[in-house]
Amino acid sequence: MPVKNLYLKIPWWITQVLLTVVVSAGAARAQTISGTVRSAEKKEPLSGVTIQVKGAANGTTTDMNGRYSLSGVKPSDSLSFSSVGFQKETVSVNGRTQLDISLSAEASSLDQLVVIGYGREKKSSLTAAISRVENDILDQIPTGRIENALAGRLAGVNISNTVSSPGATPIIRIRGLGSISASNNPLVVIDGFPGGSLANINMNDVASIEVLKDASSAAIYGSRGSGGVIIVTTKSGRTGKPKLSFNAFYGSANAIGHHDWITGQEFYDYQVRYKNRDFANAGGDVSLPVWGDDRRPATYQVNPVIKEGNTIWEDVLLNPAPIQNYHLSLSGGTENVRYYVSGGLKDEQGTLINTWYKTYSVRAKVDVKINNVVSAGFLINPEFSKRRTSPVTMEAIAKMPPFLSPKKNPDGTYPKPLDYWGTSVSAGVSPLAVLYGTHNISSTFNSLGEVYLDLNLLEGLKFRTSLDANIAYSTGENYQAASATTNSVSTGSSADTRNINLINENVLSYDKTFNGIHSLNAILGASYQKTTSRNAYLGVLPGSFNNDIIETLNNATISPTASGTSKSQWGLVSYFGRINYGFKDRYLVSASYRTDGSSRFGPRNRWGSFPSVSAAWRISQEDFFRNVPVISNLKIRASYGIAGNFNIGDFQYLGKISDTYYSPDGELTKGQAQSNFGNAELQWEKTKSTDLGIELGLFSDRLNFVFDYYDKRTYGLLYNVGIPAVSGFTSSLVNVGDIGNKGFELEINSVNLDGAFKWQTSFNLSHDKNKVLDLGGVDEVINTHSRGMSWLLRIGEPMFSYYGYKLIGVLQDQEDVDNSPVLPGSKPGNGKYEDVNGDGQITPDDKVILGNFQPSVFMGMVNNFSWKNFDLSIALQSSIGAKMYDLENLYYEGPTVCAMRLSLIENQWWSEAEPGDGKTPSTALSELAYVANSDYYIENASFLAVRNVNLGYTFPTALANRLHLNTFRVYLSASNLLMITSKDFHGYNPEGYTMGEVDGIGSMPGFNNGATPINRTFVFGVNVVF
Amino acid sequence: MILLVSALGLASCNDQYLDLLPPSDLTEANFYKTANDMNSAVIGIYSSYQARIPRDWILLEMPSDELYPTGYHNFFGLTDLNSLAFLPDDQHFSDFWKKSYSGIYRANAVLKNIEIPTDYEATQKDQYTGEARFMRALFYFDLVRMFGGIPKVTSLFSVEESKSTPRASEAEIYALITDDLKAAIDMLPPKENMQKGRANKGAATALLVKVYVYLKDWKNAKTYLDKMPDFHYRLMDDFAALWTEQNEDNDEIIFAMKYTAETNGQPLTDDFLPYFGVTGISKHGQENGFPAWSLMKKYEKDDSRKAVTFTEYWKSPDSPEEEPAIWYPYVNKFAVPHTTPGSSGLDIPVLRYADLLLLKAEVLYNLNQPDQALTALNSVRERAFGNTDHDYALSDIPDAEAFYDKLLLERQLELAFENQRWFDLVRTGRYLTVLKQLETSYNPATQTPLVLHLDPKEFQKHFPIPQDQIDLNNPGVLEQNEGYK
Secondary structure (H helix, E strand, O other): OOOOOOOOOOOHHHHHHHHHHHHHHHOOOOEEEEEEEEEOOOOOEOOOOEEEEOOOOOEEEOOOOOEEEEEEEOOOOEEEEEOOOEOOEEEEOOOOOEOOEEEOEOOOHHHOEEEEOOEEEEHHHOOOOEEEEEOOOHHHOOOOOHHHHHOOOOOOEEEEOOOOOOOOOOEEEEOOOOOOOOOOOOEEEEOOEEOOOHHHOOHHHEEEEEEEOOHHHHHHHHHHOOOOEEEEEEOOOOOEEEEEEEEEEEEEEEEOOOOOEOOHHHHHHHHHHHHHHHHHHOOOOOOOOOOOOOOOOHHHOOOHHHHOOOOOHHHHHEOOEEEEEEEEEEEEEOOOEEEEEEEEEEEEEOOEOOOEEEEEEEEEEEEEEOOOOEEEEEEEEEEEEEEEOOOOOHHHHHOOOOOOOOOOOOOOOOOOHHHOOOOOOOOOOOHHHHHHHEEEEEEEEEEEEEEEEEEEEEOOEEEEEEEEEEEEEEEEEEEEOHHHOOOOOOEEEEEEEEEEEEEEEEEEEEEEEEOOOEEEEEEEEEEEEEEEEEEEEEEEOOOOOOOOOOOOHHHOOEOHHHOEEEEEEEEEEEEEEEEEEEEOOOEEEEEEEEEEEEOOOOHHHOEEEEEEEEEEEEHHHOHHHOOOOOEEEEEEEEEEEEEEEOOOOOOOOOOEEEEEEEOHHHOOEEEEEEOOOOOOOOOOEEEEEEEEEEEEEEOOOOEEEEEEEEEEEEEOOEEEEEOOHHHOOOEEEEEOOEEEEEEEEEEEEEEEEEOOEEEEEEEEEEEEEEEEEEOOOOOEEEEEOOOOOEEEEEEOOOOOEEEEEOEEEEOOOHHHHHHOOOOOOOOOOOEEEOOOOOOOOOOHHHOEEEEEOOOOEEEEEEEEEEEOOEEEEEEEEEEEOOEEEOHHHHHHEOHHHOOEEHHHHOOEOOOOOOOOOOOEOOOOHHHHHHOOOEHHHEEEOOEEEEEEEEEEEEOOHHHHHHOOOOEEEEEEEEEEEEEEEOOOOOOOOOOOOOOOOOOOOOOOOOEOOOOOOOEEEEEEEEEEEO | OHHHHHHHHHHOOOHHHHOOOOOOOEEOOOOOOOHHHHHHHHHHHHHHHHHHHHHOHHHHOOOOOOEEEOOOOOOOOHHHHHOOOOOOOOHHHHHHHHHHHHHHHHHHHHHHHOOOOOOOOOOHHHHHHHHHHHHHHHHHHHHHHHHOOOOOOOOOOOHHHHHOOOOOOHHHHHHHHHHHHHHHHHHOOOHHHOOOOOOOHHHHHHHHHHHHHHOOOHHHHHHHHOOHHHHOOOOOOOOHHHHOOOOOOOOOEEEEEOOEOOOEOEOHHHHOOOOOOEOOOEOOOOOOEEEOHHHHOOOOOOOHHHHHHEEEEEOOOOOOOOOOOEEEEEEOOOOOOOOOOOOEOOOEEEEEHHHHHHHHHHHHHHOOOHHHHHHHHHHHHHHHHOOOOOOOOHHHOOOHHHHHHHHHHHHHHHHOOOOOHHHHHHHOOOHHHHOOEEEEEEEOOOOEEEEEEOOOOHHHHOOOOOHHHHHHOOOOOOOOOOOOO
């Protein structure tokens, strides 16, 4: 993809500020200071310690003997001493010229606490595969949704932005897909509340995000853990001086579009080729004049009017759009009370006309220690979001032809293609009429709240009980004016939903180390959850709006079949326990058990159990390993566990009676019929997984590797298995079938440079091999789209592989057709396909697997640099091996006289005289049956993206202090600075699928029919701490 | 401690979390309890047929000589069907099969549970039973004509039963159909006592006549034909008036699927209209099939059915005024004005009196009453031409071949696009010759049709059993038809 429009505009005043800083730093009374730096524990001199004058540019490092000398230091300056593996120290000079100091060993990253289900654990003590990312600058990434900020940062976690419109939900997959009909989404736990949504949280409030990847860590969440668990921990107040932080950014997004649209004469010439080819296929004589001759049927004529006009609709529809984010937080606390309060506002305008996403959030968290026994607290997090979405997919509007003017007619309407030419052209109305005449607005008010009480019962023994409530109200309002529709029929609908999700959790925990050798940590808990939902929906009779001024439904006639209310509910009762034991911090074992009862299953199979065990050996702690040079940490670990999936919707085990309609006597009458087979035997879908991991730290943990191998098997799939229609149904939800995922992950964290110029790299690579292992008695299930492509579930192959004919060339002429194995009815210009079984004809038996929507490898790399007061972070993401079924290309290849992209048509077979490159068949709508069922539209969706670049400058403390600020940092952040895709990829977004991902047996993942472009976004931001 | 106790207390009331029932859905446990439930369940049976029939043209008209796929068509596989390439994995066979058996299931569910309610009034129970059996017969009649012998299902199956039920013979299916229809005749009220669009005694009798014609059981056909006068069906004077919403409950309709525009409409109307719509009719057609020249050329100039069945010249509703109408023939038979594309209110006839009159002609001819056969045949022609000038005389039908030429022509002209032609060609064996060449589009400027040469085969009298249904059965249970293996 050519890198156009790549520019960085640095406002002039930033340059001014930078100049001022540099100049002012040098103007002071200088002196020289020297001394020795030693380690606090062993009193050994430390070499290579960085000494930096706070807020100034000068600094130095210690020599082999730990000695340093630094000139140009003012008596009022502070010096900071830092070295890998030691705690940073900042000391005021206070006029001294000699300053010795000792640094204590840093509570190493291994002692960092990692959040696990119902507790925390030292990273070094973990026996499971857990990834963690901290929010350092993630809240500065210009995106409306926090998932996007995490893309590429966590090994084994594939986050894809399938819909690139403001507020759209990205897809998160942890270690591949295991389920067909139940959801593959991970469980999101926000501050202990299971079942939250990442949509309802502001990244600015997030402290860290942990991902529980293996079943041994996820099993503690039992029936909901099989897709992995994402634990979000929000910021809390800390004891100390109140802190007021402000983070804001403002900038602009630009869509990354195509650059090969054709217009004018070139467009006309290709349309003539298109019509002539169709005419020839219908037995016509293409030497007849293309316009104004009755011997050529109207369908095959080309009106010269299409030559006029040079509108590229993509340019009209996509415009630079502002994005802004403001967040203010206040935190602090005393010994007994800690608080964190914040408010945020985010406004993301879409690059596509009339799309946007706005969120307003407030968060308050208070923790109170009442006495030595009792602590309590609460949090409340109301959030309101509002979103306007496009009523159409991108291809439906970008395909508008160049002769269609975007200018309004004198009467205020927009011209449509049929105004220029009465037949053959697209019947659509102007995209502007659609986008301005349609109001699809949804809003959600979501409030997450929690109260808890902690009791310190005995030394090490604690009891915590909490009540969480997530209450959500959403409203969707849709209105489409008659002028916005092809049929000139106004429509409207409205829906209100209410969702109340309550959970009470009670956990008894015990944590103690005996004799300094045996560490024991155990929990025992019970949890009760119930969700009720209500949905009210109204639809109107099409065309019944009295006018296009009032858009609410009181201006129309309500449709009886499209209106009503409905309710549903589910409950979950759980008991769980876990015990972790460590001997001398070397041998670590952990076991957990959870049993869940769910109302979603029949009484006989209501309860499921989910056990796990894991163990780790910290070899580097062994005495015999003490003297091994270079290796500072070595741990091997293994785990096994079972987690479940209950995402099948409510009451699926019952045979439901649904409404049907008929019109006896011409009057709409409601009838009823059973809509699914009841299955009292229905039970949990489960995933058992084994994980083997090695953690290796080198050079005092300056270079760290984590490698994990996993083998997952999802069994007893909640699977809508096809059954013979003579049963009255076409499918039945049963527990049958197995899906396997095997793979490995590698994380590398490295401190490359640690002097005045710092450079850190974190890299992760994940490989997952998905395989269908059992389909409950059949070898394969084929699911075919109406355009001919099939999606295949076959034992031994990745789920939902593309299945169709393999294109090996183009039928050049009739002789070629006669002498080649062909699909019945093939003509010159159609594809030549591989005759797999060699029977001389192309039949469904010749279909082969043509790839899969899942990448085989995905990677991420973040490089952080800092030099003096500047910091730079570059985040890359790459995905390799995924294939996309890019049927949208069809719309840009000329049907209904629509816009054409040169790269899609220039190599086509147009006639025997213009046979193209011999690899590109004719793709007319009338020839689609010979193309769309082959790999012609399957494209390589691999990509390498520079997802984010963040360049910051922190003002010197002195200057900040003068402004009464603690910290003052400005930054430029850019998203999708570069997106490199395969040469044969034609879509807007290599992750852009429009038919959803895997969601039942009829899924068509990887199908792109009009994904929106991704945006290149530049913002300027400030971080201020008072 | 209080909290701990209360937490444990909660444990004892797990049921309040787990023993939940759907607040908004009935289930099989609490349905089929009252006469009203049974009425709803019977409506459910009609609903399956109502949903299926608008797209029956895909399998029944596309392979015939009446329709061909357009360049715009949005159903995959129409070209194959049009060129008689019947592929076992064509979704359309599977769809038809699934929808029909879904209807049969609903009928069986009514019949199984009919004894449960105790609040029936008067003849309600008989009526619901009769309706269920009528509809079951209708579904089976469609299936057996298309696929030959098929699994016979008269009870509610478990999954295992559904995987292990082989095909019954054609004779067994026909026996079930005639049994059901005879029972329906006994149990159903006359049409005057039934809502329009639901089965009645006359409809069951007429359908049984048709079934006997397909069985070439002329004597039994005649027996039931003779009962028809009791039901007061007649030809309407104006053929065009049959195809309007205002006039759809007329005396010619024996059984039709009823629709209401917008809320419960059918997509058939738009399936055949030009993509850009037709002024005053529809804003947006689907343009899936165009009328074949093979059919169009057969209409005589004075035949009132010609202009009703198709329209030759069309002007795009939104085209600039100065543009003239162009040669763009489309099927007009079901074109009625409607607002929402895909939701037309025009009823779709399943069986009308003109069809029955032509069946009567066939029965009488085969019972050696050619003069009375001609009377029936001519009555249809007379209505079409508005006079007797086009009547056939005995001299026009010197032999059976000649009679069937005239009869099938008339059936085609009268019943074009009403899903009869394919069955008529197959049951008379004429598909083997008639479908050898198909004239699709026609160019009036050059006066040449586009000709498609086809090769119909004997085994194609039946469609392939849908491959997915064979695969879903236990191995070897559902056997494929000859020629498709």
